Amino acid sequence: MKRLVHPSVTREIVARYGFHFKKSLGQNFLIDWNILHQIVEAADLTQEDGVLEIGPGIGTLTQALAESAGKVVAIEKDDRLLPILRETLAEYPNVKIYHADVLETNLHELFQQHFDGKKTSVVANLPYYVTTPIIMKLLENHLPLHHIVVMVQKEVAERMTAEPGGKEYGALSVAVQYYTDPEVVCRVPKTVFIPQPQVDSIVIRLRVRSKPRVEVTDPDYFFRVVKASFAQRRKTLLNNLQHNLPNRPAKENLVDTLMSIGIDPGRRGETLSIQEFANMAEHLRTL
Numbered sequence: 634m635k636r637l638v639h640p641s642v643t644r645e646i647v648a649r650y651g652f653h654f655k656k657s658l659g660q661n662f663l664i665d666w667n668i669l670h671q672i673v674e675a676a677d678l679t680q681e682d683g684v685l686e687i688g689p690g691i692g693t694l695t696q697a698l699a700e701s702a703g704k705v706v707a708i709e710k711d712d713r714l715l716p717i718l719r720e721t722l723a724e725y726p727n728v729k730i731y732h733a734d735v736l737e738t739n740l741h742e743l744f745q746q747h748f749d750g751k752k753t754s755v756v757a758n759l760p761y762y763v764t765t766p767i768i769m770k771l772l773e774n775h776l777p778l779h780h781i782v783v784m785v786q787k788e789v790a791e792r793m794t795a796e797p798g799g800k801e802y803g804a805l806s807v808a809v810q811y812y813t814d815p816e817v818v819c820r821v822p823k824t825v826f827i828p829q830p831q832v833d834s835i836v837i838r839l840r841v842r843s844k845p846r847v848e849v850t851d852p853d854y855f856f857r858v859v860k861a862s863f864a865q866r867r868k869t870l871l872n873n874l875q876h877n878l879p880n881r882p883a884k885e886n887l888v889d890t891l892m893s894i895g896i897d898p899g900r901r902g903e904t905l906s907i908q909e910f911a912n913m914a915e916h917l918r919t920l
Contacts, residue, residue, distance in 0.1 A: 637693040637721055640664040643827055646691055650717050654828055658711055659760030662690050663784075665825035668836070669697055675818040675838045676756045676782045678702045683753035685743075687735050687767060688760055690714060692721040698756055699725040706747050708735045736766055740774050754780040761786045761830070765805060768793075768839075772812040781813065781839040784821060790835035802903045804863045808856065810907055811846050813839035847911035855914040862902035862910070870905075871898035874917070882920040890916050 635642045643664050646652075654660045663669060672694065678684065678701040689695045689707040691714065698705045705728045709718065712732055722728045729747065731738070744753065755778060759767055764785045771781060785793075788801075793809045794817060795801035809815055821834040849855040861877035862870055870891070875884055882890075891898045894912050896905070905913070 636666070637691055637696060638664060638666050638669050640827065643691065643693070646717060646721070647827070652691075652713060652717065655711070657762075659688075659762045660690065660711070661758075661826040661828060661830050663693050663758060663825060664827055665821075668784075668819065668821055668825055669694060671819045672756060672758075672782060672784065672836055673697045673701055675836065676701070676754050676780055678754070679752075681751065682779075683748040683751035685740075685748075685753065685755045685757075687755065687757040689718060689730070690758070691717050694756065694758060695722055695728060696725070699728050703727060704747060704751065705729070706731065706743065708733050708738060710734045736763065736770060740770070740776055744776055748777075752779050754778060754782060756780075756782045758784040761789075761832075764789050768805075769808060772808065778841045781841065782818070782836065783839075784834050784836045787820070787833045787835050790817060790837045793837060793839075797904055797906050799903070803866075804856075804859050807859050807907055807910060809839060813841050815839050847907050849911050849914055851914070851918055854918045855911060858914040858917060859902075859910050862905065862913075866901065866903065868901070869898065870896070870900050870902060873902065878917065880920065882917065886920050887917075890920065 637643055643662050680703050682702045683704045684698045684702045686695055686698060686705060686707040689709050695705060695707050708731045715732055718730050755771055791801045792803060792805045794815045795806045816838050818836040818838050821836060823829045823833050857879060862873050864873045864877040871887055874887055888898050894916055896909060896913060
């Protein structure tokens with residue numbers, strides 16, 4: 634099988650099948666071997682491992698994953714790509730293609746059926762328009778994942794890895810760093826795709842933690858506090874919490890609680906560390 638990552642091969646397959654890219658599905662096919670190699674290397678795969686790929690496209694990354702891992706399950710939403718994938722992956726018996734929307738897929742059932750007992754990672758070039766929902770589903774489902782290695786829009790990767798105090802730091806930063814240890818693998822120029830997207834990308838590896846970064850009694854309430862704190866970034870912590878927490882605590886109680894744990898009510902959400910969010914959630918949940 635020819636390497637799909639070469640521009641001429643990708644163009645030939647796309648033309649032969651009369652495939653037209655849908656901007657609404659975020660379809661951009663990688664045509665750079667060096668970037669492809671770095672993605673697979675970052676996943677640290679062995680022949681005993683499993684891989685879940687989301688949005689395989691014509692199978693460019695899937696080929697490399699199938700040669701490095703024991704089992705690859707690829708979920709593709711666009712039914713127009715299914716006959717292409719049947720051709721390009723015909724020589725790889727360890728690949729299973731699912732025609733489905735990952736956001737509507739029961740991932741626990743999928744993992745039990747295909748990856749039970751295997752060390753499994755998610756490796757994917759994610760469509761930009763659904764990156765955050767997919768990442769959050771993977772994390773919130775508490776799947777037995779080793780790594781999540783994904784190519785995402787540059788700005789999204791910067792938000793995932795952001796430290797407190799900057800404009801990129803927000804609810805996504807807290808959520809990703811609560812569940813994982815994120816690190817940038819490589820930066821990806823827009824010129825290595827067909828068609829070219831309007832922005833550059835970053836390959837990021839999320840090392841899934843054996844336990845969350847901070848200890849909280851009620852994770853759901855912890856994340857409600859985080860989301861409330863960032864509801865309107867220009868407003869103070871006090872203002873955001875007062876108007877966006879589900880139990881709508883009184884202003885006086887909020888002030889007293891925040892002051893008692895050393896958090897100035899006049900601060901903004903982007904200045905708080907994950908530990909400070911945890912402390913705040915533990916005290917606010919009893920109001």
